[in-house]
Amino acid sequence: MDNFRDFWNQYKGAIIGVIVAILILITRLHDLILAIVVLVFGAFIGNYVQQNKEDVKEKLKNFIDKI
Numbered sequence: 001m002d003n004f005r006d007f008w009n010q011y012k013g014a015i016i017g018v019i020v021a022i023l024i025l026i027t028r029l030h031d032l033i034l035a036i037v038v039l040v041f042g043a044f045i046g047n048y049v050q051q052n053k054e055d056v057k058e059k060l061k062n063f064i065d066k067i
Contacts, residue, residue, distance in 0.1 A: 008015075024030050049056050 024033070
């Protein structure tokens with residue numbers, strides 16, 4: 001029993017993470033989570049471009065010139 005307790009104390013975060021991942025896959029919540037992550041990432045990129053228009057223009061121009 002002591003070995004199991006040591007195992008649990010050492011790996012309980014990984015075990016809980018695997019259980020949560022299995023539940024997400026079974027309930028197909030990963031599609032929703034992925035969609036939310038893509039939306040938030042797009043919002044951050046859009047905000048960055050809006051706040052730094054000139055800097056983004058210059059970087060894009062330099063990138064296109066290299067190609």
